[in-house]
Each structure stands twice: as structure tokens, then as C-alpha cells.
Amino acid sequence: DPKIIQKPKYLVAVTGSEKILICEQYLGHNAMYWYRQSAKKPLEFMFSYSYQKLMDNQTASSRFQPQSSKKNHLDLQITALKPDDSATYFCASSAGGNQDTQYFGPGTRLLVL
């Protein structure tokens, strides 16, 4: 059974719209993360959460807002979508200690037209 679930797997959106990317982890982890991977850039860290609190934010734009309704959920809301937002978004989780392994989900592939 998949331990980190990301929904949807594929997403097509129009410029200016808003989408929510879903992430749930069933590893019992305390920390969750979002990363982005595009053709132009390597895997980029976006956010980290620990016990549902924001720990680190490396995203310059406020259009990206993580939402944690439960300890094992970390959704990503993206508003005013732009074509440059097209990428695969990966959710990850870890136990939350020093140098803990981060486990990645299968990703949501977003295409903004």
C-alpha cells in the first residue's frame, strides 16, 4: 500500500485559476515537506512543516500556501496560476529528527495553460 498519497496524479489548469494539491502520509511521521521539480530547475525545496507548524519557507511567492488540517496531511494551495508554475510537485515526510530520511510521494504533475 502506498505510504504517501498525492492527489491528483495529473492536473491541467488555466492561467489565473486556483488549485489544491493533496498530500497524505501514513508513515506516522511528524514532518512534511513540499518540493517542486521542473524541466528548467532541479528539485527545489518549498516548505517544511513539523507538528503542523511551518518551519521553513523558501517560496518567494505568497501564491503558494500550504495547509495542514491534520498531522498527516499537508496540502498545497496555488492561486493565480501561471504557466511557469507547470512542474511536478512532490510531497515528502520524515520522522522529524536530525538527518532523518525524507520519503517522497509519487508527485502531482501540474500543467498550466
Place this chain on the structure above:
Amino acid sequence: QQQVRQSPQSLTVWEGETAILNCSYENSAFDYFPWYQQFPGEGPALLISILSVSDKKEDGRFTIFFNKREKKLSLHIADSQPGDSATYFCAASAGGSNAKLTFGKGTKLSVKS
């Protein structure tokens, strides 16, 4: 500025050969270096990792060699198999809980039989 660099961008080896993937970094504060393996359409999966206090880490056919003075490390894949064909990412973090991972651009490995 790319803090983690990988070379070569792509590498082709024959089945049974040793593949050598290189990585270098800029930030002296980095102390944890995981290597991730990614297959098309999937999320990255941890392959092997090393802490900066060590100069070598082995796990089966996979070995990391680490040179702290030169800020370089390499991943050696012995007895390469066609199933090893994937993209390999070198990553680094600067310690602490929930530390973000900084990734290189990856090396695409093809193993021919």
C-alpha cells in the same frame, strides 16, 4: 548559484561495469548527503546516504566516497544492472531537524546489456 553540482549529466555503461557519479557542493555547513534514485513517473527514493564525519559508506553494490576537504563526493555503482537505469540525485542538508534538502540536477544513468 547552484550549491550542489553533479556530473556527468548523463552516463552510459555496460552491464557489469562500475558506474561513477560525481557530486560537489559549495556550502561548508552541509553535513548530510543522501543520494536519491528516481525512475520516470515516480518520486525520488533514498538509495544511500553519508554523514560528513565519514569518508566512505557501502550498501551492497552502492558505495559513497566523500572528501570533505575538497567538498566532493561520488557514488559508485558496482556490477551495474539494466534495472539501475534511472536518474540519480545528489542532495545535501545543513543539519538540524526537518532540514531542507538541496538537490543537484541529477545524472541520468543508462545501463546497456
